[in-house]
Amino acid sequence: MIDTHCHLTFPEFAGRVGEVLAGAAAVGVHSAITISTTTADAIQATELAAMHPRLFATAGVHPLYADSPCDWAELERAGGHPKCVAWGELGLDNYYDTPTAAQQRAVLEAQLAHIRQWTARGLAKPIVIHCRKAFADLVPILRASGLPGDRFVFHCFTGDSLDVRMVLDLGAFVSFTGVLTFPGAPEVRAAAKLVPIDRVMVETDSPFLSPQPVRGVKPNEPRFVVHVAAALAVARGGDPAALNAQLDENAVRFFGAALRQPRLGDS
Numbered sequence: 001m002i003d004t005h006c007h008l009t010f011p012e013f014a015g016r017v018g019e020v021l022a023g024a025a026a027v028g029v030h031s032a033i034t035i036s037t038t039t040a041d042a043i044q045a046t047e048l049a050a051m052h053p054r055l056f057a058t059a060g061v062h063p064l065y066a067d068s069p070c071d072w073a074e075l076e077r078a079g080g081h082p083k084c085v086a087w088g089e090l091g092l093d094n095y096y097d098t099p100t101a102a103q104q105r106a107v108l109e110a111q112l113a114h115i116r117q118w119t120a121r122g123l124a125k126p127i128v129i130h131c132r133k134a135f136a137d138l139v140p141i142l143r144a145s146g147l148p149g150d151r152f153v154f155h156c157f158t159g160d161s162l163d164v165r166m167v168l169d170l171g172a173f174v175s176f177t178g179v180l181t182f183p184g185a186p187e188v189r190a191a192a193k194l195v196p197i198d199r200v201m202v203e204t205d206s207p208f209l210s211p212q213p214v215r216g217v218k219p220n221e222p223r224f225v226v227h228v229a230a231a232l233a234v235a236r237g238g239d240p241a242a243l244n245a246q247l248d249e250n251a252v253r254f255f256g257a258a259l260r261q262p263r264l265g266d267s
C-alpha cells in the first residue's frame with residue numbers, strides 16, 4: 001500500500017520521519033509521497049525524500065499559501081529533482097476566505113501556465129489538486145489549461161455525487177482520506193462508489209484527518225492509510241485484498257514506476 005498524500009515536512013514530524021516511515025512499512029505501507037505547499041516546502045520535501053528511499057516528493061503552491069513568497073524558478077528546480085513525482089498541491093479552497101479567492105485564482109492560473117511550460121521542457125508530471133467547496137470554479141479552469149484530464153488527481157475528496165461526476169467527466173483520478181471514515185460524511189462514501197476502480201487512490205493527508213478508528217490519535221501518520229483503504233472496501237463492497245492491490249497499481253500508473261513496491265532483495 002502507498003500513502004499517496006502526506007506532509008512529512010510539517011513540524012509534527014521533525015526528527016522522526018525515519019521512524020514514521022518504518023512504522024508504515026511494518027503494516028505494509030511501503031511508500032509515501034510528501035506533498036509540498038510552498039516553494040520553500042518543495043525544496044525541503046525533495047531534500048527529505050532524498051534521505052529516505054521509499055519517500056517521494058511533489059513541487060507546488062497550495063491555495064491556502066497563495067499569499068506566501070513564491071519563486072517559479074526554484075519550483076521548477078524542485079520539480080526536476082529525481083525524487084519529485086508530481087506537481088502540486090494546487091487548486092482552490094472556498095472554505096477559507098484568506099487568501100482571497102482572487103489571490104488563490106491568480107496563483108493557480110500562473111502555476112498551470114508554468115506547468116504547461118515545464119511540461120514542454122520535458123518535466124511532464126501528474127498534478128495533485130486541492131479542491132474544497134470549489135468544484136464548479138476549478139474544473140473549468142483545469143479543463144481550459146489544456147493539460148490532459150487524466151493527469152490530475154483530486155486529493156482528499158470531500159464532495160458529493162454531483163461533484164465526483166464533474167471530476168470524472170474531466171477524466172481525473174479521485175483520492176480519499178480519513179474523511180471517508182467519518183460518520184458525518186455519508187455523501188463522501190456515496191461518491192466513492194461512483195469512481196471507476198482504476199481511478200481511485202487513498203492517502204492520509206497526515207498530519208491532519210486521522211481516520212476512524214484512530215481519529216483521536218494525533219498526528220495522523222502514513223501507516224493509518226490502511227484504515228482509509230478498509231473504509232473504501234466497505235463503501236464499495238468487494239474483496240479488500242483485491243482492492244488494495246488495485247490501489248497500489250493505480251498509484252504506480254498515476255505517479256510512476258518508482259512507486260512500485262520493492263521486491264525482496266531490492267535495496
Ligand SMILES: [Zn+2]
Nearest residue numbers: 005035089205
Ligand atoms: Zn495536503
